[in-house]
Amino acid sequence: xxxxxxxxxxxxxxxxxxxxxxxxxxxxxxxxxxxxxxxxxxxxxxxxxxxxxxxxxxxxxxxxxxxxxxxxxxxxxxxxxxxxxxxxxxxxxxxxxxxxxxxxxxxxxxxxxxxxxxxxxxxxxxxxxxxxxxxxxxxxxxxxxxxxxxxxxxxxxxxxxxxxxxxxxxxxxxxxxxxxxxxxxxxxxxxxxxxxxxxxxxxxxxxxxxxxxxxxxxxxxxxxxxxxxxxxxxxxxxxxxxxxxxxxxxxxxxxxxxxxxxxxxxxxxxxxx
Amino acid sequence: xxxxxxxxxxxxxxxxxxxxxxxxxxxxxxxxxxxxxxxxxxxxxxxxxxxxxxxxxxxxxxxxxxxxxxxxxxxxxxxxxxxxxxxxxxxxxxxxxxxxxxxxxxxxxxxxxxxxxxxxxxxxxxxxxxxxxxxxxxxxxxxxxxxxxxxxxxxxxxxxxxxxxxxxxxxxxxxxxxxxxxxxxxxxxxxxxxxxxxxxxxxxxxxxxxxxxxxxxxxxxxxxxxxxxxxxxxx
Numbered sequence: 001x002x003x004x005x006x007x008x009x010x011x012x013x014x015x016x017x018x019x020x021x022x023x024x025x026x027x028x029x030x031x032x033x034x035x036x037x038x039x040x041x042x043x044x045x046x047x048x049x050x051x052x053x054x055x056x057x058x059x060x061x062x063x064x065x066x067x068x069x070x071x072x073x074x075x076x077x078x079x080x081x082x083x084x085x086x087x088x089x090x091x092x093x094x095x096x097x098x099x100x101x102x103x104x105x106x107x108x109x110x111x112x113x114x115x116x117x118x119x120x121x122x123x124x125x126x127x128x129x130x131x132x133x134x135x136x137x138x139x140x141x142x143x144x145x146x147x148x149x150x151x152x153x154x155x156x157x158x159x160x161x162x163x164x165x166x167x168x169x170x171x172x173x174x175x176x177x178x179x180x181x182x183x184x185x186x187x188x189x190x191x192x193x194x195x196x197x198x199x200x201x202x203x204x205x206x207x208x209x210x211x212x213x214x215x216x217x218x219x220x221x222x223x224x225x226x227x228x229x230x231x232x233x234x235x236x237x238x239x240x241x242x243x244x245x246x247x248x249x250x251x252x253x254x255x256x257x258x259x260x261x262x263x264x265x266x267x268x269x270x271x272x273x
Numbered sequence: 274x275x276x277x278x279x280x281x282x283x284x285x286x287x288x289x290x291x292x293x294x295x296x297x298x299x300x301x302x303x304x305x306x307x308x309x310x311x312x313x314x315x316x317x318x319x320x321x322x323x324x325x326x327x328x329x330x331x332x333x334x335x336x337x338x339x340x341x342x343x344x345x346x347x348x349x350x351x352x353x354x355x356x357x358x359x360x361x362x363x364x365x366x367x368x369x370x371x372x373x374x375x376x377x378x379x380x381x382x383x384x385x386x387x388x389x390x391x392x393x394x395x396x397x398x399x400x401x402x403x404x405x406x407x408x409x410x411x412x413x414x415x416x417x418x419x420x421x422x423x424x425x426x427x428x429x430x431x432x433x434x435x436x437x438x439x440x441x442x443x444x445x446x447x448x449x450x451x452x453x454x455x456x457x458x459x460x461x462x463x464x465x466x467x468x469x470x471x472x473x474x475x476x477x478x479x480x481x482x483x484x485x486x487x488x489x490x491x492x493x494x495x496x497x498x499x500x501x502x503x504x505x506x507x508x
Contacts, residue, residue: 029371029452038471043455060371060452074360075370179470204472234360234368 027056028239031068031076033147034177035105036222037061039197039266044259049246055239063146063177071095071225074232077240079225080247082195083147087223095232096225100248103256103267104221107151109212110182110199111191119191123214126159132191133161136170140185140192143173147220152193155217195220197266222267224248248272283475284482299487302460305373305447306440309380313436317385318429321392322418326400336393342386347379351446354379358450371452376460379446384436391432395425430499434492441488461487 036042037059046057060070064081071079072095079096081087090096109128111120117137119128132139141163142149156163163171172190174181178198185192186206194202199210212218226244229237246252253269260266287295324335356362358370358378369375399421407417422429444462451458453467461484468477 029454034470038467058371058452058454058457060454070359073362074365177470179472182472183469183474202472204474232360234365 026054026239027058028077028236028243029058029060029075030078030080030243031060031062031071032080033064033067033082034061034179035082035148035195035198036080038179039201040261041197041256041259041267045247045252045255048255049243049252052251053242053246055242057243063142063144064148064150065145071227074227074234077227077236078243079227080222081147082220082222083150084221084223086147086150087225091225094230095228097228099223099225100244101271101273102222102224102247103253103269103271104219105195105197105267106213107148107193107218107220108196108199108210109191109193110208111211112186112189113207113209115211116189117191120209120211122212125155125212125215125218128212129156129159129161129163133159133163133166133170136166138170138172138185138188138190139163140181140188140190141171141173142178142181143167143175144177146177148178148193148195151218151220155193158217197261200264200266201261221270280475280478280482283479284486287479287483288486295483297456298459298461298464299483301373301458302441302462302484302487303491305376305380305460306437308377309384309440310433310437312377312381313384313388314433316381317388317436318392318422319418320385321389322396322422324389325393325396326418326421327414336390339386339390339393343390345383345386347383347443347445348449350379350382351449354382354446354450370450371454371458373451373458375450376447376458379450380440380443383443383446384440387439388432388436391435392422392425392429395428395432396421399425427499427503430495434495437491438488441484441491 032042038061042057042059046059050056060067060076062070064083064086067076067079067081068083068086068090070076072090072093079087079090080102087096087099091099109119109125111117117132117135119131122128141152153164164173167173172185172188174184176184178194179202182192182194182198182202183204186204186208191211196213224244224247226237226240227235229235247256248271253271256267256269257265321339324332324339354375355370357364358367358375359365360370369378403421403424407420412420442462444466447458447460448463448466451460451463453459453463459467461480465477465480465484468474468480
């Protein structure tokens with residue numbers, strides 16, 4: 001009796017394994033970042049693309065650093081991230097075909113309402129960062145090699161502050177995604193640099209407000225790249241290219257511009273400019 | 274969702290709303306976890322029983338190893354499975370990465386040591402009780418395993434449930450190998466992680482309550498089946 005039920009269990013397991021995940025094969029995998037996913041942009045954009053082409057887009061949303069590594073392993077058809085130098089290296093290494101500008105948004109530095117470093121209202125990011133460092137006010141960094149983390153490190157460098165040297169003191173590296181860093185940073189009263197899209201859509205703001213914004217050095221450019229089918233034979237080049245083409249087409253660009261949360265436009269299309 | 278809504282009430286609201294997305298996510302969670310537990314039992318029960326009942330060189334080392342593997346970190350398992358299934362890994366051509374099958378594989382690796390280690394302990398205890406009888410009756414090694422497993426079935430049900438608990442609550446491995454892709458590989462735990470990262474803490478907690486409820490239903494169902502079969506056996 002035991003053996004019979006045992007065989008039944010094994011058969012059930014094999015059946016579960018064998019059951020196809022999805023019947024259709026018309027899908028691509030896009031390696032992208034948490035900001036595009038958490039802001040809700042993909043939920044708005046992808047159904048429009050699928051309605052037009054019938055191609056299903058499956059998004060893996062991780063930090064830019066991890067997304068690039070995954071794509072460089074051939075685990076994705078399209079890369080859609082925001083770290084231009086790293087993206088250009090990805091293409092130069094032969095992992096990507098061509099990089100296109102897609103859109104931009106900007107970074108902001110958010111802080112608690114009592115503003116311990118006194119930087120609220122500033123539009124000079126390097127001056128603000130210097131003030132935060134001098135005041136030794138807590139600052140929560142992604143610390144995860146993401147696009148936002150890379151941009152933040154560039155700004156510290158421009159300010160002439162070696163913030164990572166204070167890691168564990170007032171400079172706190174969470175080593176996590178944007179949302180997790182916002183949750184942790186707001187809980188510890190720290191300043192946090194975040195992309196505006198994630199901030200507007202974030203649901204746990206507490207008493208936090210945007211402290212620093214409007215500096216053109218906080219410009220956050222997104223790019224899209226077809227993973228190179230010559231170096232990665234598994235890439236669905238035709239379907240992936242269709243998605244790239246649509247995103248940079250007037251139709252895709254209009255769809256990006258039309259996406260709003262709380263009446264605010266989150267991403268500004270700038271393909272081909 | 275209002276911040277002052279009770280978490281339990283919010284969870285009940287989620288369940289009662291019959292939200293199609295939620296049903297899909299719960300369904301996938303159950304499918305992945307139950308498949309992994311069934312596979313783990315298929316491997317872990319005979320393996321654990323063999324280590325518990327048979328005498329062979331290296332048996333003690335194997336027992337320690339199984340016990341140690343119960344502490345496998347899910348993220349490490351996820352990474353290892355990712356490297357295996359990646360397009361640039363040895364099993365890349367199977368194209369299993371970012372599918373529910375990949376998640377089942379990762380969870381099976383996590384759960385099998387738990388099933389095997391706990392089974393070994395249960396069978397070893399029984400073996401010391403029945404060993405002499407088996408020897409005097411001249412029962413062969415394979416027959417002995419099935420007899421011991423059958424006799425220990427009630428305890429082994431709890432072993433399977435321990436495996437289920439580990440799998441259903443696990444997020445690190447399925448996040449990496451599944452990719453948390455909407456409508457494809459999104460399960461309860463990865464949804465909770467996603468909502469937390471969006472700052473939707475109320476919703477995340479409510480989903481956690483739903484997950485807990487799911488585990489309760491599965492455990493209650495298994496115990497009910499056990500009760501019925503025990504009564505049938507004594508009837």
